[in-house]
Ligand code: SF4
């Protein structure tokens with residue numbers, strides 16, 4: 001196939017004398033003649049591998065339920081994209097080709113869903129995968145064109161559509177799961193108040209599951225209501241290492257998100273005796289650093305780590321430059337903790353991600369790299385927003 | 394102050410860029426050899442894009458080595474000399490890696506000829522030197538984007554009329570596979586130092602920098618010893634691609650940026666590469682014109698890789714006859730793997746701009762058309778992060794696809810140095826460099842047309 005390419009601008013190649021046995025040269029395009037190892041296809045399958053690491057934890061914990069959910073979700077996503085590839089013209093749908101994007105979408109959708117919800121209503125994974133592939137990607141013009149991460153969109157979509165199913169799950173409204181317990185501190189900490197003890201000590205000691213279960217949970221843990229993403233911090237860290245090593249997730253995004261979340265959790269007040277107590281991250285009770293443990297729960301419990309590792313690093317819906325990614329990550333970390341503490345929404349991480357996705361065009365606009373030789377030109381053309389007018393000289 | 398202390402001898406590096414596979418092992422220790430001239434040479438009468446000089450010989454005339462056969466009097470038109478003793482067969486056309494149907498002088502070779510005799514006296518003014526360099530037909534090496542193909546004499550004259558404080562000798566060799574300039578430093582290090590000292594004196598510059606790859610420790614030590622007591626300061630730099638670009642050398646060494654649409658002299662610096670410096674020194678000492686091209690021949694489809702002095706006008710077929718391609722040969726590239734031009738056929742000839750000849754097999758060739766079919770941009774940002782001049786190649790490519798030239802110009806498409814990194818890293822296999830350079834050409838043509846109209 002490569003032999004048939006004509007060189008641009010070289011269409012009138014003169015007749016060429018070729019001696020017998022002389023090598024036949026490939027007609028060539030322009031430079032470069034080398035290409036780096038990365039392709040969209042290899043990137044997609046690396047993401048699938050990272051998601052599979054996390055899925056493996058879910059399968060070990062949930063067995064056939066998790067396998068069924070993953071199968072339904074992946075099959076729906078693959079079918080949806082196959083139909084869309086056949087139906088929609090390339091003009092409005094860039095397609096997903098053979099790059100494994102459909103499999104990845106289905107897999108990620110499954111990982112965001114609580115297994116009990118799916119057991120109660122089998123339509124949840126189907127609708128979620130349809131929303132991700134059909135609405136999140138197809139309506140946005142296909143891979144490379146969407147603004148909001150399709151999986152996060154699907155997750156909040158099914159939560160709104162199947163609110164009853166989500167609310168009816170065992171433990172969903174319990175104040176004693178990690179996220180539920182942490183959120184309760186923002187409103188009313190009365191259940192945890194004991195004379196002479198910090199509310200944090202009581203919450204952590206008497207109500208919350210052990211912190212270790214956010215790393216490697218068991219089915220018995222109250223945290224289980226969050227489904228396969230409820231607390232697989234170890235799996236997510238392995239996935240993060242793989243993605244950062246392969247260059248698909250920028251280290252700066254992960255680091256800044258977690259750092260921002262940590263700082264926010266350390267600073268935002270909890271309520272003790274009806275009074276706000278600022279800087280809970282520094283609380284030490286009877287020589288125990290309970291404030292620090294409280295921050296650790298925030299970081300490894302709930303959906304924060306999952307969103308940071310497997311969704312926020314998605315290249316299409318995150319900023320272009322490393323500098324932009326830092327601000328994106330910082331915003332995501334702060335928003336997640338704030339929504340978790342004061343928000344009315346259930347899945348703070350997904351909402352925070354969608355909010356930050358919305359800001360990506362603005363971040364891209366503001367966080368441009370300095371262009372060589374244009375320092376004066378950009379200074380001259382600077383406005384209150386946006387910079388870099390072209391000099392007319 | 395702290396920054397200077399920290400930097401000391403460490404100059405830091407620029408943002409973006411990549412450490413590419415070097416692939417220099419095959420040729421870096423091979424001494425420079427001269428290739429014997431074939432029976433016929435077709436010496437192209439062109440050094441820069443599309444501008445030919447006039448032949449000053451006619452068919453049947455005997456020419457000797459170093460004799461002028463094409464007269465040039467312009468920054469983009471430089472004189473051309475015969476690389477051999479022979480007889481002019483015809484004034485005809487030939488193909489080069491960069492262009493088709495280029496006017497050329499076809500010479501029946503009679504013998505290699507004698508190297509040029511010593512000049513009467515060494516030049517003692519910059520004008521004198523510039524005149525000799527012009528007579529010798531020396532052009533700046535490197536790609537067009539990096540100022541390659543422009544007459545060095547006109548650059549020297551510019552330097553004489555403007556304030557020039559820094560002379561930067563570029564020996565970075567940041568392109569993969571290319572080793573010829575490193576060999577020049579090893580074999581003719583004293584000549585390089587003498588040439589740099591002469592230029593420094595005539596240009597009255599305050600600082601002379603010799604930029605070398607700091608990973609070549611023994612070379613750095615050797616050059617530092619040779620430079621002791623002289624005006625040259627050896628600057629060992631991190632050899633991240635494309636550190637060898639003049640714009641980036643100025644940025645790293647002087648902490649200045651060449652202004653938008655400007656040249657190195659705008660920041661009081663003159664950047665010359667080692668090959669050019671050696672050619673200038675030869676012209677100054679013996680009046681020897683530029684008749685041969687020093688090029689690395691490498692790649693995985695060649696049996697005798699090395700660093701060769703190749704007579705100008707020698708066809709790639711004749712070069713290959715000497716260096717012996719393997720049966721796996723699939724593509725011949727004139728230049729580096731990232732910026733070089735694919736040779737369309739083996740009758741094309743070597744020009745003053747052929748910095749390297751790479752013979753690649755199908756297995757080692759991974760251009761955009763053999764790597765994977767282009768897909769939609771995934772906004773991964775790799776091209777933005779790795780662009781050494783801070784452009785957004787994905788946005789410029791998107792504008793170029795719709796031929797929104799004004800938008801591409803607003804995105805500073807003409808700052809691109811054509812290093813090829815964006816296409817190299819793009820996982821969607823988009824031809825980013827190609828479209829950006831196409832936009833650049835159109836902007837240049839439009840500007841020229843506008844100037845002509847005025
Ligand atoms: S835009 Fe130009 S300078 Fe930047 S990476 Fe691409 S080719 Fe190199």
Ligand code: SF4
Nearest residue numbers: 770771773774776819
């Ligand atoms: S490297 Fe390619 S896919 Fe990535 S942002 Fe640039 S153009 Fe898009």
